[in-house]
Amino acid sequence: MSQHTAGLAIETAGLVKTFGETRAVDGVDLAVPTGTVYGVLGPNGAGKTTTVKMLATLLRPDGGQAHVFGHDVVREADAVRGLVSLTGQYASVDEDLTGAENLVLLARLLGHAKKAARERAAQLLEAFGLTDAASKQVKHYSGGMRRRIDIAASILSTPDLLFLDEPTTGLDPRSRNQVWDIVRAVVAQGTTVLLTTQYLDEADQLASRIAVIDHGKVIAEGTKGELKASVGAGSVHLRLRDAEQRPQAAEVLSRVLDAQVQHDPDPLALTARLAPSSGGTAAEQAARALSELVGTGITVDNFSLGQPSLDEVFLALTGHDTQADDAVKNEVAA
Amino acid sequence: MSTATTNETQDLAPVRTDSLAALLIAKERPPRPSALSASLTFGWRAILKIKHVPEQLFDVTAFPIMMVLMYTYLFGGALAGSPKEYIQFLLPGILVMSVVMITMYTGVSVNTDIEKGVFDRFRSLPIWRPATMVGYLLGDALRYTIASVVMLTVGMILGYRPDGGVPGVVAGIALLIVFSFAFSWVWTMFGLLLRTEKSVMGVSMMVIFPLTFLSNVFVDPKTMPGWLQAFVNNSPVTHLASAVRGLMAGDWPAAEVAWSLGWSGLFVLIFGPVTMRLYNRK
Numbered sequence: 148m149s150q151h152t153a154g155l156a157i158e159t160a161g162l163v164k165t166f167g168e169t170r171a172v173d174g175v176d177l178a179v180p181t182g183t184v185y186g187v188l189g190p191n192g193a194g195k196t197t198t199v200k201m202l203a204t205l206l207r208p209d210g211g212q213a214h215v216f217g218h219d220v221v222r223e224a225d226a227v228r229g230l231v232s233l234t235g236q237y238a239s240v241d242e243d244l245t246g247a248e249n250l251v252l253l254a255r256l257l258g259h260a261k262k263a264a265r266e267r268a269a270q271l272l273e274a275f276g277l278t279d280a281a282s283k284q285v286k287h288y289s290g291g292m293r294r295r296i297d298i299a300a301s302i303l304s305t306p307d308l309l310f311l312d313e314p315t316t317g318l319d320p321r322s323r324n325q326v327w328d329i330v331r332a333v334v335a336q337g338t339t340v341l342l343t344t345q346y347l348d349e350a351d352q353l354a355s356r357i358a359v360i361d362h363g364k365v366i367a368e369g370t371k372g373e374l375k376a377s378v379g380a381g382s383v384h385l386r387l388r389d390a391e392q393r394p395q396a397a398e399v400l401s402r403v404l405d406a407q408v409q410h411d412p413d414p415l416a417l418t419a420r421l422a423p424s425s426g427g428t429a430a431e432q433a434a435r436a437l438s439e440l441v442g443t444g445i446t447v448d449n450f451s452l453g454q455p456s457l458d459e460v461f462l463a464l465t466g467h468d469t470q471a472d473d474a475v476k477n478e479v480a481a
Numbered sequence: 482m483s484t485a486t487t488n489e490t491q492d493l494a495p496v497r498t499d500s501l502a503a504l505l506i507a508k509e510r511p512p513r514p515s516a517l518s519a520s521l522t523f524g525w526r527a528i529l530k531i532k533h534v535p536e537q538l539f540d541v542t543a544f545p546i547m548m549v550l551m552y553t554y555l556f557g558g559a560l561a562g563s564p565k566e567y568i569q570f571l572l573p574g575i576l577v578m579s580v581v582m583i584t585m586y587t588g589v590s591v592n593t594d595i596e597k598g599v600f601d602r603f604r605s606l607p608i609w610r611p612a613t614m615v616g617y618l619l620g621d622a623l624r625y626t627i628a629s630v631v632m633l634t635v636g637m638i639l640g641y642r643p644d645g646g647v648p649g650v651v652a653g654i655a656l657l658i659v660f661s662f663a664f665s666w667v668w669t670m671f672g673l674l675l676r677t678e679k680s681v682m683g684v685s686m687m688v689i690f691p692l693t694f695l696s697n698v699f700v701d702p703k704t705m706p707g708w709l710q711a712f713v714n715n716s717p718v719t720h721l722a723s724a725v726r727g728l729m730a731g732d733w734p735a736a737e738v739a740w741s742l743g744w745s746g747l748f749v750l751i752f753g754p755v756t757m758r759l760y761n762r763k
Contacts, residue, residue, distance in 0.1 A: 200601070203601075203605045204604075204605060205601055205604055205605060207762070225607060228605055228606060228607040229513075229607040231605065232605070233601060233602060233605045235598045235601050235602070236598075239598035239599050239601050239602040240598075240599055240602070241526065241530075241597075241599045242597070242599075243529075243530050243533050243534060244526070244529055244530070244533065248529055252522060252525070252526055252529075253602070253606075255514065255518075255522045255525075256514060256519055256522055256523075256603075256606050256608055256612075257510075257511065257513075257514075257606070257607075258510070258511035258512050258513050258514045259511050260511070263511070267504075270500070270504055271504060273497070273500065274496070274497045274498075274500040274501040274504055275496055275497075275501070276494030276495055276496055276497065277494075278494070279494065284533060295496070300602065302504075302505060304510050304511070305505050305506075305510075325495070325496050328496055328498050329496055329498070329501065331498075332498040332501045332502050332505065333501075333505060335502060336502060336505035336506060338505070
C-alpha cells in the first residue's frame, strides 16, 4: 500500500490466483494510468476474467498485491467497491426483471432516492436508445441491447474505474461499433477503463496501452505502436489464378518485401508477413509488391493487406497460436 | 448467446453519446444506502420476481392446501374421532410444518441465482454485505405469509375455529414467520455451499423431513419411545408448533415462545456468519 504510485488507477505486483492445479493468473504486474483505456488482450482462458474479478474484489488473490487508486483490494475492499463498476462477460443484470427495473434497483442500491433513481434510470435508457424496451424483461433483449443495459447499469453513478470484460464478444459488427462509441464517451468524461478483449482491433480502436496476457502471465506490454512494431506491420495475402505460378510469386514477394513468405494450405494462396521497417508504410510496400507481380505477368485474383491478427501477435510473442490447448483451458477458465 | 440478433439491432434506436456525456459529467455521488434500505431494495427485487414469474407461488398455495387436506382426512378419524375434531389440533402444527418445509426453496433459488452474472454485480457494490441475502429472506417472508393465509382459510373451511381470535392467529403467524426467516439461513448456507441445484434439494430433504416429522405436529409425543421423546421434546419445530398452537388457542405460552425465539436467534447467529463467509468467498 505504501508503494502506491500517484496517477495510477490500478497497480498490481505478482498477482496470483490458482484453481486447484491450474495457475489461472500467474504473477501479473500491471500499471494502469488514470483516465485512459487500458487493454488486456488474450485468448480464452488466458486469465483475463480472473484478473478482473480480483481487481473488482470478487475473488481473493492467492498471492501478490493489487491496489485500485491506492486501496488494497483485499484489506480495503469496501473502499475499492465504492470506486469501481463491473460489466461482466455475460449480462450482469437480472434477466427476470425489466430494463427499467434493473436500473432503478441498482440506482437505489447506490444510494439514490426513489425519485432520483427513477429519473436517472429513465435518462440512461433514453441515452442508450432503450426507452422502447424499458418495460420488457431483459431475457427478451437482443445481444446488443443486453450489453447496452449492462453498461448503463455500470454508469448509474459515474465510476472512477470501469471494468469491461469482453464487452463485444458475440456481438454483430454494428452493435460492436456502438459499444465502442459508448466506451469512448465514458472515457472522455474522465473514467478509467480496463478493457479485456480477444480482438486486437478492439484494443487498437480503444486502448492507449495494451498488456498481452497468456497462460496467466503478461507476455508483452506497451503502447499500441510498440506492440505492433514487435509483431510486424501486417501481412499481405494473395490468391493466384494459377497454382503453378506460386513459386514465382513467392520469389517476387520475398525479394520486393524482404518478407517471410508462407505457403498456405490452399495451393493458390500465399501470405507474406511484412517486416517492421523494410521501407515505407505497409500500404506502400503492398502497392510495390502488387505492381511488381503484375509486371512479372503473374495473375493475381485477390490481394489484401491485413493488420497483424491476434493469432499473429501470439505467434510472434509466444511461438504458439491461440488455439493451442484452448480446449483444456476453457474448462478451467470459468 | 447473441447470434442471430442482427435484425433486432438494426431497429434499435442509436446510442445518444451527446446526452450520455451529459449524464456522465461527474455528478455528486449519493451517500451509501443504509443496511435496512439496501435489504429492503433486495426484498423489492424478490417481489418483482414474483410479479414476473407468478408460477413460483405454486409451492405456497397448492402445496399447503394439499398438506391440510391430506393429513386432516388421513389421520383425523383414527386419531381424534373425526377430521373436524382433529383439525383443531392439527392446523397450527401443519401450518408450522408446511411453512418450515417451504423455507427449503430459499437454498435452491440462491443456488440457481449465484451462477448468474448479476450476482457479480451485487457483490461488487459498496453496500452492506448481507443485504442481498436478507433481501431474499424478506421476499420469502411474503411467500410464507401467503402460505399461512391460504392454509388458515382452508382450515376454517374444514371447521377449524381458533379460540385466540384474530390477535392470537396473527401472533402465531408472526412467530412462525420470524422463525422461518431465521431458519432460512441454514438454506442460504447450503445454497452457497453445494454445487448444484439437485444436491441442494437432496440435502435439504435429508434435513427437513426428520426435523418436521419428528415433532409434536401430528400426535402427542407421550406415545413415543423414550429416546424419541427426548429428541422430539427438544426439537425447535416442537417448540414452535406448541407456541403457535397456544397463541392461536388464545393462551400465552411464554416458555414455548421464548424457546422458539431463542432457536431463531441461534440459527441467525450460527448460519448467518457462515453464509456471509461463503458469500464473500464465492
